[in-house]
Amino acid sequence: MSFATTLRSYFSLAFRWQRGRQGTGYDKMLLLTARWPLPFDSYLIRYPEGSEIPPHTDPVQAGRHYRLNVVLKSPRSGGEFVCATPIFATRRIKLFRPDACEHSVTRVVGGSRYVFSLGWVLPGRSDAGERPPP
């Protein structure tokens, strides 16, 4: 892909609200993304009242996927990030391996939830758990 084509496809996606993948009522807005110096993406994620994310993983084709999520706004209740083995977690900040650790967001009740999400992929053996043991 030429650089011009890459830029064009980036600007056709970035800074617009898109439906979240799971189709459960959340929206995401691509901010910055690049393949170099390491593949990364960043999103603003919006969870309106009643939205949620069921348990899932976010596999990558090669390498290890990391995400740092910062909760910018929490609803009055619900909207809790659930992940059994985060690398680091406070109420506001969640660092985790979305490819290796199943995670979810409980139903948002009483207002909306906003998250800034930065993800990157490090080279190395992927251990997404889909591979049978040796």
Ligand SMILES: O=C(O)CCC(=O)C(=O)O
């Ligand atoms: O909004 C969140 O807390 C988690 C969203 C999610 O599934 C992810 O960042 O991979």
Ligand SMILES: [Fe+2]
């Ligand atoms: Fe996820």
